[in-house]
Amino acid sequence: MKKLAIIDNSLWPDIYNPVEHWAAHLDLPYRSFRAKDGFLPDLEDGYTHLIITGSEASIIDLEPWVLAEAALVKEAVESGLTILGSCYGHQLLALALAGPGCVRRAERPEIGWSQVEILKPDPLLGPAGKLYVFSSHYDEVHNLDESQFEVLARSPNCQVQAFRVKGKNVWGLQAHPEIDPEAAARLLQGMLQKGFAGQELIREALNSEPRDDRWIELISGNFISL
Numbered sequence: 001m002k003k004l005a006i007i008d009n010s011l012w013p014d015i016y017n018p019v020e021h022w023a024a025h026l027d028l029p030y031r032s033f034r035a036k037d038g039f040l041p042d043l044e045d046g047y048t049h050l051i052i053t054g055s056e057a058s059i060i061d062l063e064p065w066v067l068a069e070a071a072l073v074k075e076a077v078e079s080g081l082t083i084l085g086s087c088y089g090h091q092l093l094a095l096a097l098a099g100p101g102c103v104r105r106a107e108r109p110e111i112g113w114s115q116v117e118i119l120k121p122d123p124l125l126g127p128a129g130k131l132y133v134f135s136s137h138y139d140e141v142h143n144l145d146e147s148q149f150e151v152l153a154r155s156p157n158c159q160v161q162a163f164r165v166k167g168k169n170v171w172g173l174q175a176h177p178e179i180d181p182e183a184a185a186r187l188l189q190g191m192l193q194k195g196f197a198g199q200e201l202i203r204e205a206l207n208s209e210p211r212d213d214r215w216i217e218l219i220s221g222n223f224i225s226l
Helices: 018-023 064-078 088-098 181-193 199-207 215-225
Strands: 004-008 030-034 049-052 082-086 103-118 129-141 149-155 158-165 170-173
Touching: 004 018, 004 064, 018 030, 049 064, 049 088, 064 082, 064 088, 082 088, 082 215, 088 103, 088 129, 088 149, 088 158, 088 170, 103 158, 103 199, 129 158, 129 181, 181 199
Parallel strands: 004 030, 004 049, 049 082, 082 170
Antiparallel strands: 103 129, 103 149, 149 158, 158 170
């Protein structure tokens, strides 16, 4: 029987509630764990699937809770779980498996509705092609070892939008397919109120026309089936 754990990396659930967003699309029994508060799943509890959520934190700041989560994630990969890391979770997967040299500050933050190019057909991401999805990140993954990782998607401002760990059902995805236009507006407003960097980019995204191709419907269905 499939069983899902969701590691919740959010800092301010009033503006960003990733467990709520993901759980709405995943018809699996699940438990969530707030990593910032020191709670992580016990891999002996029979979990088959793991989602590592986004965060308002920076992957560059290697606080103790981040290092503890990275160690758990590495163990989950080695144990054969089906894993999806989104945004911060995407970066944390790279950190856990390849070290801090594979994450960095992005040259330009990617905030708002971005066009992502899927480079090849993939059992999680779907067919090759281009689509629009919400993104909000200041850091990025880079410098991946091609013998361990396969880059699957890119965008104009992010060359590693998605990767898969070779030989594993483990994916990192920089975008936020789980965030719909209403949730995106709430997040962007919260980022303005809390004084996030790139205020002009945040306002521009908030005032732009949402372009959501509902990638979440394909990704969530594929994830459950794996």
